[in-house]
Ligand SMILES: CC(C)=CCC/C(C)=C/CC/C(C)=C/C=C/C(C)=C/C=C/C=C(C)/C=C/C=C(C)/C=C/C=C(C)/C=C/CC(C)(C)O
């Protein structure tokens with residue numbers, strides 16, 4: 001007989017269930033939950049009925065989630081929610097406005113009300129519900145949902161998707177991800193930069209809450225788009241000098257935004273590619289906001305090495321983006337963002353542990369993950385270039401192009 005270590009031995013006198021040990025208890029739980037007879041019995045048992053209903057609803061939500069998303073997409077495309085901002089409307093009025101047959105409009109509005117985006121009034125008219133109003137108030141969210149048809153098509157055959165057999169549409173959707181060459185058309189770039197900038201305000205707000213910017217004299221935002229994050233930092237911290245670095249075609253639209261924010265006196269704008277060009281020196285902090293998850297590990301390692309080289313000893317790096325829950329899978333980031341970045345084919349939603357390892361490899365110290373209070377908006381990690389030079393483990397060679 002194998003000896004059981006004293007710490008693993010169940011104490012004498014414990015009830016029989018506890019003596020089974022936790023793993024065995026968990027297996028027993030699975031057997032019970034997975035038995036149709038136990039399910040039926042629980043559904044008839046007064047103290048357990050709520051559990052059956054709650055679990056059933058949770059499972060049904062998974063089954064029906066894609067239908068919910070399509071109801072949301074139709075409401076967004078038909079602009080039903082903004083229309084109802086001004087007050088309730090009848091089904092026939094909305095049907096005429098949206099060019100949808102009355103019966104189908106009823107179906108859509110009833111579905112929207114069931115999802116609590118709309119409210120069905122006693123007189124049969126439909127109104128905006130609190131959740132619908134909150135949805136409209138999230139900057140950029142309507143536009144984000146509006147482009148989900150692309151991801152939806154990429155996931156239409158999920159097994160083929162997970163086998164890596166789908167030529168994803170999303171892989172061609174964000175032109176800048178593939179380097180300067182992919183972002184040469186100013187009209188196309190303006191559309192994508194706009195989508196990013198609109199959805200930036202919550203990210204900036206949460207990053208400013210998660211990260212202490214005190215002591216920073218000069219912040220450079222690498223991949224900072226048209227300057228939305230810098231504008232938020234500049235307004236919150238009036239003494240920080242600011243630099244923006246992004247592709248030349250992207251930064252073209254930055255002066256307009258930064259001038260509107262009254263920040264032109266404090267900002268330097270640099271057009272360049274972090275793949276091909278060195279990063280400008282002089283900032284004592286560099287931020288990478290929603291950058292790493294666009295790229296594969298080799299590109300990220302090369303970029304972090306460049307950031308390390310551009311910072312003075314004691315300089316800080318600030319990373320913010322939605323992160324995988326890693327050992328504790330997260331409902332939003334390990335589903336939506338993980339599949340989204342996988343569909344881009346160059347991207348990956350990394351956990352704080354994975355990003356920390358890449359930072360350590362680049363030579364950074366004092367690596368501090370700062371879990372977001374709503375991880376689907378962002379989490380953050382900060383680190384410091386050590387005062388004493390140490391040999392970074394990673395290579396500083398930038399990758400020229402991502403192999404897709
Ligand atoms: C008391 C009474 C009667 C009423 C009270 C009313 C009241 C005050 C209710 C509370 C309402 C309230 C304050 C709600 C607040 C809701 C908020 C702030 C919701 C925020 C939601 C944010 C969401 C859903 C964000 C989603 C973000 C997405 C989908 C981002 C996607 C980003 C992508 C795909 C980025 C891609 C970049 C790339 C390509 C990978 O590089």
Ligand SMILES: C[S@@+](CC[C@H](N)C(=O)[O-])C[C@H]1O[C@@H](n2cnc3c(N)ncnc32)[C@H](O)[C@@H]1O
Nearest residue numbers: 176196200223224225246247273274275289290
């Ligand atoms: C997902 S967006 C994030 C923009 C902004 N930081 C935000 O959170 O809204 C990625 C940004 O990285 C920039 N980018 C991509 N490749 C780049 C490169 N090689 N050099 C500089 N910037 C690049 C894009 O132009 C884009 O603005």
